[in-house]
Amino acid sequence: ETGVTQSPTHLIKTRGQQVTLRCSSQSGHNTVSWYQQALGQGPQFIFQYYREEENGRGNFPPRFSGLQFPNYSSELNVNALELDDSALYLCASSRGQITDTQYFGPGTRLTVL
């Protein structure tokens, strides 16, 4: 196991609702990246936080937002949920250097009805 934890494991929401997903990074890591993995697809980069600041963003609308806390844990918030937001949301932690490996948590499965 990587030491990266995510909560909750599963979540069911309805369209228009808001959701918050949480990630605890591995000890010694100061960078958290969030990815969305739709069914049958590879993970797509949402954004990354390095030392509490956003450090890059993928092609996702502003209703996807995040935070990183002083202990380097992180939250992903999604507002105005759409059916297409149904996916496995993965967070990965690393030490922040571009050569570093990103270690993934088990993911949160979000279903939007």
Place this chain on the structure above:
Amino acid sequence: AQSVAQPEDQVNVAEGNPLTVKCTYSVSGNPYLFWYVQYPNRGLQFLLKYITGDNLVKGSYGFEAEFNKSQTSFHLKKPSALVSDSALYFCAVRPQTGANNLFFGTGTRLTVIP
């Protein structure tokens, strides 16, 4: 733009036979390359990476991968497949400059037949 292609959605191999999972990439400049494996209802597990140096990279569980710059490929290999190797394999690339995120392929499902 960065991209990764995994040309085979499915690879079947008999237990004990060598396996290869293919990956080609497109990136500006030199790449950092990664392989991850995903078991059902699990996150991605890191197998190996190429940063620099020897083109043959050895990783976890007997897996290795060969970086071929001229063919822009990074194929994953294992000399003798196990049934427990059956899983979904993802190749990923990160350019040496720019954003510090991974670009993933669409994955290859490996089935090892007993």
